[in-house]
Amino acid sequence: xxxxxxxxxxxxxxxxxxxxxxxxxxxxxxxxxxxxxxxxxxxxxxxxxxxxxxxxxxxxxxxxxxxxxxxxxxxxxxxxxxxxxxxxxxxxxxxxxxxxxxxxxxxxxxxxxxxxxxxxxxxxxxxxxxxxxxxxxxxxxxxxxxxxxxxxxxxxxxxxxxxxxxxxxxxxxxxxxxxxxxxxxxxxxxxxxxxxxxxxxxxxxxxxxxxxxxxxxxxxxxxxxxxxxxxxxxxxxxxxxxxxxxxxxxxxxxxxxxxxxxxxxxxxxxxxxxxxxxxxxxxxxxxxxxxxxxxxxxxxxxxxxxxxxxxxxxxxxxxxxxxxxxxxxxxxxxxxxxxxxxxxxxxxxxxxxxxxxxxxxxxxxxxxxxxxxxxxxxxxxxxxxxxxxxxxxxxxxxxxxxxxxxxxxxxxxxxxxxxxxxxxxxxxxxxxxxxxxxxxxxxxxxxxxxxxxxxxxxxxxxxxxxxxxxxxxxxxxxxxxxxxxxxxxxxxx
Amino acid sequence: xxxxxxxxxxxxxxxxxxxxxxxxxxxxxxxxxxxxxxxxxxxxxxxxxxxxxxxxxxxxxxxxxxxxxxxxxxxxxxxxxxxxxxxxxxxxxxxxxxxx
Numbered sequence: 001x002x003x004x005x006x007x008x009x010x011x012x013x014x015x016x017x018x019x020x021x022x023x024x025x026x027x028x029x030x031x032x033x034x035x036x037x038x039x040x041x042x043x044x045x046x047x048x049x050x051x052x053x054x055x056x057x058x059x060x061x062x063x064x065x066x067x068x069x070x071x072x073x074x075x076x077x078x079x080x081x082x083x084x085x086x087x088x089x090x091x092x093x094x095x096x097x098x099x100x101x102x103x104x105x106x107x108x109x110x111x112x113x114x115x116x117x118x119x120x121x122x123x124x125x126x127x128x129x130x131x132x133x134x135x136x137x138x139x140x141x142x143x144x145x146x147x148x149x150x151x152x153x154x155x156x157x158x159x160x161x162x163x164x165x166x167x168x169x170x171x172x173x174x175x176x177x178x179x180x181x182x183x184x185x186x187x188x189x190x191x192x193x194x195x196x197x198x199x200x201x202x203x204x205x206x207x208x209x210x211x212x213x214x215x216x217x218x219x220x221x222x223x224x225x226x227x228x229x230x231x232x233x234x235x236x237x238x239x240x241x242x243x244x245x246x247x248x249x250x251x252x253x254x255x256x257x258x259x260x261x262x263x264x265x266x267x268x269x270x271x272x273x274x275x276x277x278x279x280x281x282x283x284x285x286x287x288x289x290x291x292x293x294x295x296x297x298x299x300x301x302x303x304x305x306x307x308x309x310x311x312x313x314x315x316x317x318x319x320x321x322x323x324x325x326x327x328x329x330x331x332x333x334x335x336x337x338x339x340x341x342x343x344x345x346x347x348x349x350x351x352x353x354x355x356x357x358x359x360x361x362x363x364x365x366x367x368x369x370x371x372x373x374x375x376x377x378x379x380x381x382x383x384x385x386x387x388x389x390x391x392x393x394x395x396x397x398x399x400x401x402x403x404x405x406x407x408x409x410x411x412x413x414x415x416x417x418x419x420x421x422x423x424x425x426x427x428x429x430x431x432x433x434x435x436x437x438x439x440x441x442x443x444x445x446x447x448x449x450x451x452x453x454x455x456x457x458x459x460x461x462x463x464x465x466x467x468x469x470x471x472x473x474x475x476x477x478x479x480x481x482x483x484x485x486x487x488x489x490x491x492x493x
Numbered sequence: 494x495x496x497x498x499x500x501x502x503x504x505x506x507x508x509x510x511x512x513x514x515x516x517x518x519x520x521x522x523x524x525x526x527x528x529x530x531x532x533x534x535x536x537x538x539x540x541x542x543x544x545x546x547x548x549x550x551x552x553x554x555x556x557x558x559x560x561x562x563x564x565x566x567x568x569x570x571x572x573x574x575x576x577x578x579x580x581x582x583x584x585x586x587x588x589x590x591x592x593x
Contacts, residue, residue: 101570215548240556241565247554312534315527316531332588333577337580347511350506363520365510366501366510367527379535383537385545386537389542389543392545424523441548
C-alpha cells in the first residue's frame with residue numbers, strides 16, 4: 001500500500017473521495033509521523049485527537065454524501081493562530097499556558113472546510129526571526145542536510161519554520177503560515193516546498209497573535225502549487241471582525257490554475273541582482289526566466305529603484321508596530337505575570353515583560369519604542385512610511401509593463417543553526433528579496449526551483465499585482481512543471 | 494545618531510521592560526548597529542511624498558449599531574475574558590495595590 005504521508009492535499013482529497021482509503025487512516029499515518037519526529041521539534045503541541053475526530057467526521061460525511069472541500073485532510077497550524085481550547089503561545093514564554101476561548105477566523109474556516117489539526121507548529125517567537133532560533137520552545141531543525149559529509153543542523157527558515165519543516169518531513173501535507181516580511185516564503189525556499197502570501201487583507205487577521213498589523217498576512221504552505229491554491233481558497237475571505245479585511249469574493253483558484261503563460265509578461269527587477277551573491281542563486285534565477293519563456297511568457301527588465309531601502313524601512317515600521325501591539329502583554333489579562341516581592345503595578349509590568357519576552361522580541365520592542373518616541377518620530381517612522389509609499393509606487397510603475405515579477409526568494413540556501421544569531425543585522429539581510437512585496441501588500445509566493453551545489457533547495461519568488469493571486473499561482477505552476485523538483489530530505493530523525 | 498546606555502535604560506523604561514546593567518550594555522551596541530543601518534533612509538528624497546497609511550486602499554466600515562452584533566466579540570463573555578487571567582478575583586482582573 002502507498003505511504004499515505006507522501007500524498008499531496010489534492011491526492012488525499014481525491015483519494016478519500018474515491019474511497020481508496022479512509023480519512024482515519026490518513027490522520028493516523030500523519031500523526032504517527034508527527035510522533036516519530038521529536039528530533040525536528042516542529043510541533044509545540046500535538047493534537048492527534050483533533051485530527052482523528054475530523055477524520056471520523058470526514059468518513060461519515062463520505063458515507064452520507066456530504067463531503068467538504070478539505071474533508072479527510074489533516075494539516076498543521078502555526079502556533080500564532082488562536083485555537084479554541086488548545087494552547088496558543090506564539091512560541092513565547094509570555095503566552096505559555098494561554099488557552100484561547102475562541103478560534104481564529106482562518107483556522108475556523110479550515111475546520112469548517114473539513115480539515116483536521118495535527119498540532120500547533122513551532123515558530124520564531126512572536127514571528128520575529130528568520131531561522132526559528134528565537135522560539136522559547138527550542139529550535140526547529142530542518143530535515144535537510146548539506147551533502148558535505150558533515151552533520152550540521154540547518155535552519156528551516158523563519159518565522160514559519162515549524163510549518164516548513166513539518167511539510168518537508170512529511171509530518172503534514174500542508175500547514176498555515178503567516179508572512180510579515182517573508183515568514184512564509186523564506187522558510188518555504190529553505191525546505192524545498194511552496195508557500196504563498198496573499199494580498200494584504202485576503203485572509204482575516206482576527207485571532208492571529210499580532211506582530212506588525214499593517215504587514216501581517218496569513219497564507220498556506222504545502223508541497224506544490226495546487227495544494228497552495230486549495231488551501232488559500234479555504235483560508236481567504238471577508239471577515240467583518242478585521243477592519244482591514246478585503247470585502248471581495250474569493251476566486252476559484254484551483255479551478256483556474258493554468259501554466260500557459262501566453263500573452264503574459266514577466267518582469268525581472270534589475271535591482272535584485274546583488275553583487276557578490278551566491279552564483280547558484282543567479283543560475284537558478286536565469287533558469288527560472290527560461291522556464292517562464294518556455295511557458296509562453298514575454299520577459300522584460302524592470303526597475304524597482306527603492307529596493308535597497310525596503311529592509312531599513314521594514315526594520316523601522318515592523319518594530320514600531322510590534323512595540324505598540326505587544327504593549328498588551330502586561331501580566332494583567334492573560335499570559336505570564338512576574339510579581340517580585342513587594343512589587344507595585346509598574347514593577348510588575350516591567351518584570352513580566354523582562355521575563356516573558358525573548359532577546360529578539362525585546363530588541364524589536366526597544367527599536368520600535370525608540371523610533372516612535374518624542375523627537376525621533378518624524379526622522380524615523382514618518383520617513384520610513386514615506387519610503388514605503390515610494391516602494392509601493394515602484395511596484396505600481398513596474399506593473400504597467402509586466403503581469404508578474406520573478407526574483408529569488410532568499411539570497412542564500414538554508415544556513416546553519418547558530419551561524420547568524422550573533423549578528424542581528426546579518427539575519428535581517430536574509431529577507432532582502434521578501435520584504436519589498438510585504439511593504440507593498442502584494443501577493444507573492446515561493447516555489448522550489450533547484451538544488452544548490454551543497455544539495456540544498458533554492459526557491460524562486462513570484463510577485464503579483466494586488467489581488468492577482470491567480471497570476472502568481474499560474475506562474476508558480478509553470479515553474480513547478482518545468483523545474484521538476486522532486487528532491488526530498490533523507491530521513492535521519 | 495548614537496544612543497548611550499542612559500538612553501537604552503530610558504527606552505526600556507518607556508517600553509516597561511526591566512533590564513540589568515549588563516543587558517543595557519549589550520543592547521547599546523546592538524541598537525546602535527541597527528539604528529546606524531536604518532539611517533540610510535535619510536538619503537531618500539521624499540519631497541512631496543505622503544507617508545503610507547493603508548497599503549491596500551480600503552474604507553473604514555461601521556458595523557450595525559446593535560448590542561452583541563457579533564456573539565463572539567459582544568458582551569456577556571465575562572468568564573471567557575477572565576479565563577486566562579493570572580489573578581482573576583470576584584469577576585475582575587486582580588492587580589497589585591496601586592495606591593501607595
